[in-house]
Amino acid sequence: MKNRHIFSVLASLALTPIATAAQNNIDWIALSKTPVQLEAKLKALEFDDQVNQRAAVLKLLAGLTPSDQQRQWVELQQQSDLKLFAGNPDHPEQVMVTVNIGGLASAVEQQWQINQLADVYKDKLLSNQWQWHEYKDDKYGQQALSQLLSSLNASSLSSLQSSLVAQDYVGKVTNRTLLLLLSKQENLVLANQLLVNPKDEFSYQFVQSIPALFNEDDAVTLLAKSSNVAELASMSLLSLTKRYANNDIAQKTLLLALQNPKSAFMAASAMRTINNDTLKSKIHALASKNNAAAKFAVSGWQEAEQ
Incomplete structure (x- = not known):
């Protein structure tokens, strides 16, 4: 069995094997190959311990290539109504679900599908058969791509990014896919495409991450471009002001924005603390x-000095 990256929906769950299992050195993964024996061990535990350990086994299985018996056991868990509850610390009058076996089992099944798709992607890439038109640009496909990207070196990442351009597909993938690719390695062609695409939450995430992903010259150039996009202007101008106020191109961009009626007061608001x-x-x-916008910026400095 090969260990896999566990997607955040599973990794974020706080599942700790119970102390008695650790003390008895029970190999729960080996036991899961024989569901009857696994169930017997689990049902011998106190209720809370049983639910926690059942959840822990599910989490472990999510990172493996399952056997037929393990897959069957997880399918049965999807029908389970076993849950644990606890008080909500923020709202003491409320009770929240802390462990949901049926929901977790469904998440494991989804993770296996993602793992399998990630393997398909990797095989195609390593055999030079990667075709972007075959890429599934949906939730599962994107998660599989994320796993693939985490396993690639810089050269392979560059090749994958370049293939998106070479196959004339750069304008056909979603902003989330572009952001996944850019989060692993900078690429100005992909970055510029993301900025001209229809705007969504990943457009905003990208603008926020530009300073971390690109060197100063490229970051300033990209932020200057995005400052001319209505939906991204405020965020871009703020980033230029906070991070690149010493940069000549950033200064020119900010001064032009002060003189543009569409962006003047966004720029002024950003520059009140420079x-x-x-x-x-x-x-x-x-x-x-x-x-007027420049006067507004100046008033911010004057207020700070008082």
Whole structure:
């Protein structure tokens, strides 16, 4: 059996094998190959311990290639109504589910599908048969791609990114897929495509992550471009102000934004807390020419000095 990356829906669950199991050195994975014996061991435990250990076994199985017996056992768990409850610390009058065996078993089944698809992706990539038009750009396909990307070196990542362009498919994948690729390795072609695509939550996530993903020159260039996109302007201008106020291109972008009626007050709001004296001097010059947005920025500095 081969250990796999466990997707966050499973990894985030707080499942700890019970102490008695550890003390008795029970190999629960080996036991899961014989569901009858596994059930006998589980049912011999106290109720809470049984549910916790059942959940722990499910979590372990999610990272493996299952045998037929293990798959059958997980299918049976999907029908289970076993749950554990606890008080909600934020709302003491409420009770919340802490362990849901049926839901967890369904998540394990989904994880196995993702693992299998990730294997298919990797086999195609390693055999130079990767075709982007065969990629499943949905929730499961994207999770499988994420697993694949985590296993690739820089050269393989570059090849995969380049194939998206070479196969003329860069404009056909979702923003989430582009962001997955960019989160592993920078690529200006993919980045620029993401900025011109229809906007969604992954567009905003990308703009937020630009400083972490790109060197300063490329980051400033991308943020300057995204500052001209209405939905992304405020976030982009704020990032330019906070991170790149000393950069000449960033300063030019910010000053132009102050003079653009569509972005003037977004830029001014972002620049009310800057510390760069050169940029401040240029904004003062605009304010002296009765630029209302520049005056608003200057008022922020004056308030901070009081």
